[in-house]
Structure formats: C-alpha cells, structure tokens
Amino acid sequence: GQNIDQPTEMTATEGAIVQINCTYQTSGFNGLFWYQQHAGEAPTFLSYNVLDGLEEKGRFSSFLSRSKGYSYLLLKELQMKDSASYLCAVRDSNYQLIWGAGTKLIIKP
Amino acid sequence: ETGVTQTPRHLVMGMTNKKSLKCEQHLGHNAMYWYKQSAKKPLELMFVYNFKEQTENNSVPSRFSPECPNSSHLFLHLHTLQPEDSALYLCASSQASGDQETQYFGPGTRLLVL
Numbered sequence: 036g037q038n039i040d041q042p043t044e045m046t047a048t049e050g051a052i053v054q055i056n057c058t059y060q061t062s063g064f065n066g067l068f069w070y071q072q073h074a075g076e077a078p079t080f081l082s083y084n085v086l087d088g089l090e091e092k093g094r095f096s097s098f099l100s101r102s103k104g105y106s107y108l109l110l111k112e113l114q115m116k117d118s119a120s121y122l123c124a125v126r127d128s129n130y131q132l133i134w135g136a137g138t139k140l141i142i143k144p
Numbered sequence: 145e146t147g148v149t150q151t152p153r154h155l156v157m158g159m160t161n162k163k164s165l166k167c168e169q170h171l172g173h174n175a176m177y178w179y180k181q182s183a184k185k186p187l188e189l190m191f192v193y194n195f196k197e198q199t200e201n202n203s204v205p206s207r208f209s210p211e212c213p214n215s216s217h218l219f220l221h222l223h224t225l226q227p228e229d230s231a232l233y234l235c236a237s238s239q240a241s242g243d244q245e246t247q248y249f250g251p252g253t254r255l256l257v258l
Contacts, residue, residue, distance in 0.1 A: 039186065066244065077148070077234070077249040078187075085244075122187070131200075132247065134186040 037061045039135035041123050046141045047113055055108045055121050055138045063128020069097050069108045070122040072137065078122055081108070110140075118142045147171045148250035150235050156256045157225065165220040165253045167235030175240045176218040177247065178210060181232040193218065194240055225257045 040058045047053040059067070066085040070078040084090055084099035084106060096109040108121055120137040127133055148169045157163050169176060178190040192200035193212040207229075209221040218235055232254050236247040 043184070068246070070249075075251075075254075077251045080246050080248065083244050083246065124187075126245075130245075131189065132187075136184055136186045 037127060037133045039123055039125060039133055041121075041135040041138045043136070044139045044141065046143060047110075049113055049115060049142055049144050051113050052109065052111050053113060053140065055110070055123075055140065057106045057108070057123035057135055059104050059106070059123070059125045059133070059135075061104075061125050061127045061133050064101060065126040065128065065130060067097075067099055067106050067126075068124045068132070069106075070124065071119050072122060073119045081121075113142050115142050115144070147248050148235060148237055150233075150250035150253055152253055153251065154254045154256075156258065157222070158258055159225060159227070161225075162221070162223040164222065165233055165235075165255075167218040167220075167250055169216055169218075169235075169237035169248070169250075171237055171239075171248060173237040173239045173248075174215050175238045175245075176212060176215070177236040177238075178208075178218065178220050179234040179236065181234055181252070187234070191220075222255075225255075227257050230255055230257045 038060045069081040072078040082097035089098045094111045099106045120139045122137045123135040124132045151166045176193045180188045190204045191210040196212050211219040232252045234252045235250040238245050238247045
C-alpha cells in the first residue's frame with residue numbers, strides 16, 4: 036500500500052527553528068508537495084520538490100531524498116502565525132496525490 | 145486569496161435532507177477536485193474532473209453525486225448522508241500540464257450530519 040508518515044504534533048518556540056519530517060512509500064514518484072493549513076482555512080501551497088536537494092523560499096526550506104523516501108520542511112525564525120498544520124503529499128506514478136495526515140505545529144512565546 | 149471559493153462554509157443537515165455544495169475557481173484551471181478531510185486523517189480524494197469529464201471516482205458512496213457543468217464550477221450533491229460523513233469538504237483546482245500541477249484549495253465546507 037501507499038503511505039505517508041509525518042509526526043502528528045510538534046511544539047516549538049517563537050524565533051527558533053523547527054524541522055518537520057515526512058517519509059513516504061508510494062508506487063512511483065512524481066514530486067512532493069508541502070502545504071500549510073491554518074485551522075478552519077484552505078491548505079495553501081508552500082513548496083514542491085521533484086529533484087534531490089534543498090529548495091529555499093524565505094524562512095521556509097524543503098529537502099528531498101528520493102533514495103530514502105524522505106523529505107523535511109524547515110521553518111526558521113518561527114513566528115506565532117506559523118502555528119498551523121503542515122501537510123506532506125506525494126504524487127505517485129498515476130499522478131495521484133497521496134497525502135499525509137498532517138503535522139500540527141504549535142508555536143509558544 | 146479568492147482563487148477558489150466554496151459555499152456554504154458551514155452546513156448542518158439531517159440524514160434525510162438533500163443539499164448541494166458549490167465550488168468555483170477563478171484561476172483558469174482545467175481540473176477540479178473534491179476532497180474529504182476528517183480530523184487527524186489524510187485528505188481523501190473523492191472525485192476528479194479534467195476538462196469537465198470525470199476521471200476519478202475513488203469508491204465514493206452513491207449518496208455523494210458530483211456535477212461539473214463547466215471547467216470553472218463544481219458541485220457535490222448530497223442525499224441521505226450518514227453521521228460519519230461529517231467532515232470538511234474541500235474543493236481544489238489545478239492546471240493539468242504534466243509538470244508541477246499544483247493544486248489550489250478553497251476554504252472548504254464544514255458539514256455536520258445529524
């Protein structure tokens with residue numbers, strides 16, 4: 036079966052750095068997405084990785100290792116508004132998105 | 145962000161009611177999706193439409209009936225639902241290009257079935 040694993044919940048401190056991991060087992064790979072979802076709102080696109088390595092976008096970076104079936108989302112200089120759920124999704128060989136259950140990130144002052 | 149809109153935002157219905165959810169995308173995309181999101185579970189893909197044609201139906205019960213009259217509008221017709229159908233229903237759209245094809249989501253309809 037296809038599976039995406041990410042921690043259910045993480046807590047971090049304002050101003051700090053946090054890394055949210057995602058491991059996947061899918062039938063094929065055609066890209067990995069990270070989305071942010073604030074409570075009661077739409078998931079919003081954060082990043083896309085299809086090749087190995089690090090993609091940086093301001094305070095957020097996303098890393099991919101296809102050989103290890105592994106990605107992480109790195110959030111720097113955390114702000115209170117970063118409190119949200121972070122969803123990892125992998126596009127499989129049929130171009131379907133397989134979703135993780137999301138990681139709820141709690142930022143404390 | 146008003147690229148994808150959904151109405152209503154909240155809906156309470158009894159098991160014998162019939163209601164419809166509406167989604168509209170203003171992004172010029174050619175693919176639209178319905179997802180179900182339950183607490184602490186992954187997003188479940190329900191239906192996919194490409195160029196108004198349904199291309200995916202992931203074993204969704206017949207009490208959910210989608211309709212896509214054009215590439216900008218998507219409906220989900222609901223009838224005789226069960227309490228376990230209570231969830232957040234998300235609509236998304238994308239430009240099917242074979243490349244990144246990022247999906248953009250609406251704010252969802254929070255459905256409660258009594």
